[in-house]
Amino acid sequence: MVAAGIFLIARLLPLFISLPLIMSFISLIGTLTLFLGATLALAQRDIKRSLAYSTMSQLGYMMLALGIGSYQAALFHLITHAYSKALLFLGSGSVIHSMEPLVGYSPDKSQNMVLMGGLRKYIPITRTCFLWGTLSLCGIPPLACFWSKDEILKFGFNKFLCKRGSEKEFPYLLPK
Numbered sequence: 001m002v003a004a005g006i007f008l009i010a011r012l013l014p015l016f017i018s019l020p021l022i023m024s025f026i027s028l029i030g031t032l033t034l035f036l037g038a039t040l041a042l043a044q045r046d047i048k049r050s051l052a053y054s055t056m057s058q059l060g061y062m063m064l065a066l067g068i069g070s071y072q073a074a075l076f077h078l079i080t081h082a083y084s085k086a087l088l089f090l091g092s093g094s095v096i097h098s099m100e101p102l103v104g105y106s107p108d109k110s111q112n113m114v115l116m117g118g119l120r121k122y123i124p125i126t127r128t129c130f131l132w133g134t135l136s137l138c139g140i141p142p143l144a145c146f147w148s149k150d151e152i153l154k155f156g157f158n159k160f161l162c163k164r165g166s167e168k169e170f171p172y173l174l175p176k
Contacts, residue, residue, distance in 0.1 A: 098122060
């Protein structure tokens with residue numbers, strides 16, 4: 001259900017491309033959502049809320065991609081983000097379940113990231129899965145989300161930097 005709005009905008013993108021004002025509005029909404037979601041994710045102590053706001057930020061990134069006209073890159077990021085975030089949500093469930101014997105059954109305590117130190121020796125498989133999901137969402141080069149974010153950036157550079165005569169000013173930014 002989270003991706004329904006992105007998919008709807010993507011399906012209607014051929015209609016929106018002919019209206020530059022709408023495309024600019026979609027980009028603006030995506031940018032605002034990206035920064036608002038990232039800021040709120042950093043301010044959370046609850047692991048589920050932090051992951052939810054991080055998802056909001058990534059959906060803003062996809063909206064920004066659609067706003068600049070990068071249909072394929074936005075859907076590619078939607079898929080790579082879904083797999084990486086699913087890994088994090090499953091890992092967070094395992095972490096919360098592991099916290100319950102230590103702090104008792106209380107969502108305020110078992111989901112509080114401040115109290116989650118020192119779990120790596122008790123749940124090494126979850127730690128590894130969480131690490132891979134986090135590295136992927138951060139855009140570390142060999143992992144999936146790097147390639148989708150790179151496609152969005154490449155499309156944006158090709159669309160805006162190359163069209164404004166900046167190939168003379170910034171030749172190192174252009175693809176070879």
